[in-house]
Amino acid sequence: MTGLPYVELDRDVVEVGGQVSGRVSRAPDGDVTNASRARSIKLSLRHETSGRGDTDRKVVGAQEFDLDVHGSVEAAFAITVPSSGPISYDGRLIRVRWELELRVDVKRASDPTAIVSVLVVPRGGADRYDKPHPLSPTPGHRDLPEGS
Amino acid sequence: MALPPKRAGSVVLTADSNVVNLAKTASMLVPFVGIFAWIAVNAKVALVVMAIATLVLVIASAESLRAAMLWHTPELESPSAALALGSQFVVVYRRRPKRVRDVSECKVFFRLVCEERATYRQGSNSTTETAEVVVQELTSDGFGTEKGVEAHAAFRIPVDAGAPSFDLGNNEVCWFVQVWVVGQGLPRDKHKFELRVIPELAADLERPQDS
Numbered sequence: 001m002t003g004l005p006y007v008e009l010d011r012d013v014v015e016v017g018g019q020v021s022g023r024v025s026r027a028p029d030g031d032v033t034n035a036s037r038a039r040s041i042k043l044s045l046r047h048e049t050s051g052r053g054d055t056d057r058k059v060v061g062a063q064e065f066d067l068d069v070h071g072s073v074e075a076a077f078a079i080t081v082p083s084s085g086p087i088s089y090d091g092r093l094i095r096v097r098w099e100l101e102l103r104v105d106v107k108r109a110s111d112p113t114a115i116v117s118v119l120v121v122p123r124g125g126a127d128r129y130d131k132p133h134p135l136s137p138t139p140g141h142r143d144l145p146e147g148s
Numbered sequence: 149m150a151l152p153p154k155r156a157g158s159v160v161l162t163a164d165s166n167v168v169n170l171a172k173t174a175s176m177l178v179p180f181v182g183i184f185a186w187i188a189v190n191a192k193v194a195l196v197v198m199a200i201a202t203l204v205l206v207i208a209s210a211e212s213l214r215a216a217m218l219w220h221t222p223e224l225e226s227p228s229a230a231l232a233l234g235s236q237f238v239v240v241y242r243r244r245p246k247r248v249r250d251v252s253e254c255k256v257f258f259r260l261v262c263e264e265r266a267t268y269r270q271g272s273n274s275t276t277e278t279a280e281v282v283v284q285e286l287t288s289d290g291f292g293t294e295k296g297v298e299a300h301a302a303f304r305i306p307v308d309a310g311a312p313s314f315d316l317g318n319n320e321v322c323w324f325v326q327v328w329v330v331g332q333g334l335p336r337d338k339h340k341f342e343l344r345v346i347p348e349l350a351a352d353l354e355r356p357q358d359s
Contacts, residue, residue, distance in 0.1 A: 054318040092264060094319045
């Protein structure tokens, strides 16, 4: 039996150029009499698009952690978000999502994975934004009819 | 009206020239012209069709051709190459004639646009869909200077509409200002000037109140 990985964020809203930080953890395997089959554990920060266009995805940072002999881990992490973004976005044709993926590499078994969403906002906007752009129409904003 | 001097740190953006646009259009027509030419060897009808198509092309591009012959490619002066969200800025449109020309009063139309561009492939075909998600339209009085026609327009990048510029490959958000002029003796072609909006709030932006 293998333990599930777990990611805890300090904040789920991060500015571009800032750091996604928190703690990763995994409980020891149920069978502690033998060495764990878990070989490594890796945390990746990535963005991925969905919508009308073909998917663009990119891993912008990763961190690996040492597991103890029973496959458990408890560690802090910090990964920097590129200052160029993109920010999290929920537009008309395009959606951009940011995620942290914590994956345990287990010998001869499927890899347990934990995925946590992160909201990436413009620099200076951590206190202003609590969901992806666009938030609301602003003066001068005008939705044009489709096909115009 | 006195001309404001070019501001320190400002940048001048140049639009695609009419000649380049025409060359792009013409290059797309090359295969069709080739096919028609091949058919023309066997059929007089094809010659007539080709003549009509050429006539339509000439009429459609006459305004661009005329503008390219008489006027230089327009310029747009922007206060910065990178604009922050919430920033207010003034752009200055300028277009110089190739010969000295008396420019009467005119109207200059500006559109600030945030556009999403999503590209997808089906087999060997690639299609790009676009959607204008922010549009700000302004009309300004243009005036003649010793260097041609000039007009100013003030915009503000919204803080919560559209998105900062990005290009991820298949998915892109871009900002541009589209400009065209209406006035006697002035070219009626449209031009686009790309802007870059960075994922950063303007420094002078009012902070949200603590609740």
